[in-house]
Amino acid sequence: xSDFHQAPHKLLVIPGPIEFSDPVLLANATPGTAHTSPLFIxxxxxxxxxxxxxxxxxxxxxxxxxLIAGSGTMGWxxxxxxxxxxxxxxxxxNTGYFGDSFAxxxxxxxxxxxxxxxxxxxxxxxxxxxxxxSSHPKIITITHVDTSTGVLSPAAHISQxxxxxxxxxxxxxxxxxxxxxxxxxxxxxxxxxxxxxxxxGLGVPPGLSVVLASKRAVETVEKRKTPVQGYYISWxxxxxxxxxxxxxxxxxxATPPVQLVYALHTSLKxxxxxxxxxxxxxHKAASKYVKDSLAELGLDFVPKSRDIAANxxxxxxFPKGVQASDVLPKLAERDIxxxxxxxxxxxxxxxxIGHMGVTAVNRERGDLEKVVKGITEILGxx
Amino acid sequence: xSDFHQAPHKLLVIPGPIEFSDPVLLANATPGTAHTSPLFIxxxxxxxxxxxxxxxxxxxxxxxxxLIAGSGTMGWxxxxxxxxxxxxxxxxxNTGYFGDSFAxxxxxxxxxxxxxxxxxxxxxxxxxxxxxxSSHPKIITITHVDTSTGVLSPAAHISQxxxxxxxxxxxxxxxxxxxxxxxxxxxxxxxxxxxxxxxxGLGVPPGLSVVLASKRAVETVEKRKTPVQGYYISWxxxxxxxxxxxxxxxxxxATPPVQLVYALHTSLKxxxxxxxxxxxxxHKAASKYVKDSLAELGLDFVPKSRDIAANxxxxxxFPKGVQASDVLPKLAERDIxxxxxxxxxxxxxxxxIGHMGVTAVNRERGDLEKVVKGITEILGxx
Numbered sequence: 007x008s009d010f011h012q013a014p015h016k017l018l019v020i021p022g023p024i025e026f027s028d029p030v031l032l033a034n035a036t037p038g039t040a041h042t043s044p045l046f047i048x049x050x051x052x053x054x055x056x057x058x059x060x061x062x063x064x065x066x067x068x069x070x071x072x073l074i075a076g077s078g079t080m081g082w083x084x085x086x087x088x089x090x091x092x093x094x095x096x097x098x099x100n101t102g103y104f105g106d107s108f109a110x111x112x113x114x115x116x117x118x119x120x121x122x123x124x125x126x127x128x129x130x131x132x133x134x135x136x137x138x139x140s141s142h143p144k145i146i147t148i149t150h151v152d153t154s155t156g157v158l159s160p161a162a163h164i165s166q167x168x169x170x171x172x173x174x175x176x177x178x179x180x181x182x183x184x185x186x187x188x189x190x191x192x193x194x195x196x197x198x199x200x201x202x203x204x205x206x207g208l209g210v211p212p213g214l215s216v217v218l219a220s221k222r223a224v225e226t227v228e229k230r231k232t233p234v235q236g237y238y239i240s241w242x243x244x245x246x247x248x249x250x251x252x253x254x255x256x257x258x259x260a261t262p263p264v265q266l267v268y269a270l271h272t273s274l275k276x277x278x279x280x281x282x283x284x285x286x287x288x289h290k291a292a293s294k295y296v297k298d299s300l301a302e303l304g305l306d307f308v309p310k311s312r313d314i315a316a317n318x319x320x321x322x323x324f325p326k327g328v329q330a331s332d333v334l335p336k337l338a339e340r341d342i343x344x345x346x347x348x349x350x351x352x353x354x355x356x357x358x359i360g361h362m363g364v365t366a367v368n369r370e371r372g373d374l375e376k377v378v379k380g381i382t383e384i385l386g387x388x
Numbered sequence: 389x390s391d392f393h394q395a396p397h398k399l400l401v402i403p404g405p406i407e408f409s410d411p412v413l414l415a416n417a418t419p420g421t422a423h424t425s426p427l428f429i430x431x432x433x434x435x436x437x438x439x440x441x442x443x444x445x446x447x448x449x450x451x452x453x454x455l456i457a458g459s460g461t462m463g464w465x466x467x468x469x470x471x472x473x474x475x476x477x478x479x480x481x482n483t484g485y486f487g488d489s490f491a492x493x494x495x496x497x498x499x500x501x502x503x504x505x506x507x508x509x510x511x512x513x514x515x516x517x518x519x520x521x522s523s524h525p526k527i528i529t530i531t532h533v534d535t536s537t538g539v540l541s542p543a544a545h546i547s548q549x550x551x552x553x554x555x556x557x558x559x560x561x562x563x564x565x566x567x568x569x570x571x572x573x574x575x576x577x578x579x580x581x582x583x584x585x586x587x588x589g590l591g592v593p594p595g596l597s598v599v600l601a602s603k604r605a606v607e608t609v610e611k612r613k614t615p616v617q618g619y620y621i622s623w624x625x626x627x628x629x630x631x632x633x634x635x636x637x638x639x640x641x642a643t644p645p646v647q648l649v650y651a652l653h654t655s656l657k658x659x660x661x662x663x664x665x666x667x668x669x670x671h672k673a674a675s676k677y678v679k680d681s682l683a684e685l686g687l688d689f690v691p692k693s694r695d696i697a698a699n700x701x702x703x704x705x706f707p708k709g710v711q712a713s714d715v716l717p718k719l720a721e722r723d724i725x726x727x728x729x730x731x732x733x734x735x736x737x738x739x740x741i742g743h744m745g746v747t748a749v750n751r752e753r754g755d756l757e758k759v760v761k762g763i764t765e766i767l768g769x770x
Contacts, residue, residue: 015421036394040405213645214595237468
């Protein structure tokens with residue numbers, strides 16, 4: 007089995023799903039295994055522990071990892087189902103498409119949402135955030151990297167603002183496109199919930215909802231006055247299961263996606279084989295290479311400045327007069343798959359390149375040189 | 389890649405997850421592929437069509453397949469989120485553990501649930517069902533195979549009763565442990581929703597929630613007086629996406645589990661390469677072989693009679709004085725993994741054998757002969 011090599015395919019450099027390593031894909035092809043198997047239980051337990059490690063959270067903090075079959079989007083529902091009671095105030099910091107959708111989701115669970123919208127390519131000002139939390143909302147949400155704009159929100163700084171001006175507000179970080187590609191210090195920043203998925207920085211096929219909840223978030227569920235607003239996504243159901251798996255005991259609520267957990271375990275073992283800061287630095291270096299190369303071609307970026315641009319992806323504008331149909335098919339001919347624009351205000355004006363996981367870390371693959379060469383050949387002449 | 393063979397492992401014969409074929413596992417190791425890829429879209433579209441075919445539903449019926457990252461349990465939430473409005477009456481026919489849980493789930497969404505409980509190993513009487521639906525509830529749920537008891541509910545017959553006595557009641561079949569292993573005639577029986585998962589009769593790793601909704605069920609959501617009770621599981625979000633995939637158009641709400649969809653496609657192509665009735669017959673033959681062999685050893689079954697015993701699994705009682713710890717570890721030593729009892733009234737008195745998918749259909753594997761031999765060696769002497 008160790009000689010498994012994935013099938014030839016076009017290079018996938020979108021902001022997720024990303025390229026997967028052969029060992030991760032082989033783990034996703036693990037033979038039929040019971041969710042209560044003595045082989046699987048320790049794998050699941052260790053996966054939970056490794057997730058805490060990647061997010062720089064200690065077991066002593068009381069933080070609770072929760073892995074459920076689902077998608078990144080389902081993490082928003084986990085907020086709505088578990089943390090929101092009808093009428094609760096929530097502030098959503100909006101840096102693109104995913105802020106709008108997160109707000110829609112929380113409103114479906116009865117939250118009174120106030121959105122603090124940044125200009126396209128920008129982040130909300132400190133004053134706008136301070137004003138919004140002056141009413142001491144129950145929850146504030148931050149989209150760490152909004153893949154529609156490639157904007158990286160300064161999560162550490164925003165968390166400090168919240169701790170200063172509204173310390174009881176729960177801080178929820180939508181980190182779907184940032185876990186294992188951008189710096190996240192769960193305990194140090196005082197985060198209450200990180201929401202993610204497997205198919206981006208974690209380098210695993212899609213299908214797992216990845217959540218880390220703080221002790222304070224878990225206690226918020228325990229102290230609810232109204233029932234949890236769901237069943238499958240209820241932490242009351244899942245937390246005992248996750249605690250059992252971490253303690254090495256079989257447990258059942260709903261069948262976990264066994265093969266995906268094996269795949270995530272394989273990826274997390276690789277990720278944690280070096281300091282997580284090394285991995286984040288590798289993503290910064292990859293990002294700098296891509297952005298410097300594109301800047302040399304005279305291209306502009308959607309984020310207004312480099313310090314609020316994601317390290318795991320690049321949202322770059324077409325030159326004047328050039329559109330997606332001039333570029334993306336030609337890249338596809340070169341076996342390179344990038345993504346079109348997504349933000350409705352300017353979807354046709356830019357495209358998006360993902361550089362996460364093996365593409366960013368295992369630079370000997372030459373993925374990014376291939377991407378830059380392709381774009382240079384197509385756009386360099388313009 | 390065609391020479392892929394899964395790793396050696398113990399034979400998994402529990403009521404799901406089951407043994408997977410090499411082509412299915414290889415499909416689950418498909419390289420990184422965008423959810424909007426021109427390679428993936430037709431695969432997803434065809435998967436939806438094939439699912440209808442397996443359930444004997446025609447596209448003209450207006451039935452809507454819905455495939456979302458999640459588990460079988462999430463299908464219960466799909467009922468609660470989409471079909472239930474607070475205060476709606478629901479009748480749950482209970483043939484074991486999973487009826488209790490289904491009821492819990494629907495109550496979380498505000499349903500007024502009346503359970504019609506069968507004796508352990510039995511099914512509700514016609515009169516009990518007729519009485520329960522005399523108030524014309526909005527929904528009735530049937531657990532097709534309750535894996536805690538191995539009881540197969542007579543779904544065709546129950547559907548007829550409902551059509552006669554309360555024709556407006558929506559009929560929901562929990563078919564997690566019956567799709568592609570027991571007969572289901574969606575259109576002919578007039579079902580409104582089939583709920584399933586991939587890791588049982590469909591022979592695919594866990595992680596996909598599988599739903600087929602009737603035109604009437606879809607219209608029920610459209611006519612709601614109150615908003616849908618969720619976001620990620622909302623059919624309002626997903627149905628347009630599924631329609632687009634089936635029409636060959638890219639579409640995005642949340643990232644589908646691309647690799648699992650490839651795996652399901654691979655399995656469905658194999659399943660539909662012969663008439664579905666052949667597959668059901670193969671499961672009946674496999675079940676008869678297992679049950680006849682165990683009966684010859686003098687063992688009794690949890691279902692009260694053969695005609696209400698599942699064809700995809702067997703729930704069999706230990707002889708007097710024998711317990712799980714006398715049998716299951718010895719089977720595990722022979723590389724055979726069966727499941728312990730689950731129904732709380734008698735969990736220690738029986739064990740469960742799964743015989744679905746390749747184990748039932750590809751009898752040349754010899755899986756069931758191995759299981760029967762193992763049990764005979766261990767229990768035959770008692």
